[in-house]
Amino acid sequence: MNKSEWYANRILWRAKKLQLESYEWQKFLLSNEESARKVLEVASGRGVPLFIFWQSDDVWTLLTNQFLVGRLGGENSVVDLDKLGRVSTESNDGVSQNDSKRYAEVIRAGEVERKFWTPRGAAHFSLRNVLAMFPINAP
Template structure:
């Protein structure tokens, strides 16, 4: 099995475990034509999109078999999955009480470069954290 296919399978498996498709997440293949166009207008690299967290054309995150891409505040943040190195943390927003962070935070910090990735607050955010903490997966296949 090729690495991209293996990563795609693992992402979908974890997403199903977290019941993400019952929430504000969907498979890339299930997006509307307008949503796909909005994403493709911003992403210029091949990421092999798998799942999408969608709020609007101005705020979304795509998790692909190669990278995670998050678009918010007019900027695209891209992080290669293998560079995450299991470094995934919750961003503590200023002005939020410590006990409210888990329910109000919409960003996680990934990789050694500390890139901010958006997801809807609550269970979707923590599911994405859990999925991203898998990467890089142990090499069991050819690239």
């Protein structure tokens, strides 16, 4: 098993435990073909798509077996899973820490910090949980 396969296996295992099935790439691809093509243009050559967090053509985050890829604020962002660095939740100004946990939508990651959008709540923290596994010592 190569590194990419190992990463995909680990991501799928953790995502299943976190009940992220509704964000699976295959479901999105089947239901939203044109938007999926746009995402794939940005993510080309960046691994096998596994999960997508989608708001619109301009706001989304894709987790592949090698990269975290996203579009937010008119910018495309890409971070290698082996170079995530510190992963954090962007805090909302003027929102208490308890409320911030419910309303958080942006993850920061990468050696050169990049922003990635997620839906509020469980999906946000589930993606953070998946990303916390990296880098993984692949066999």
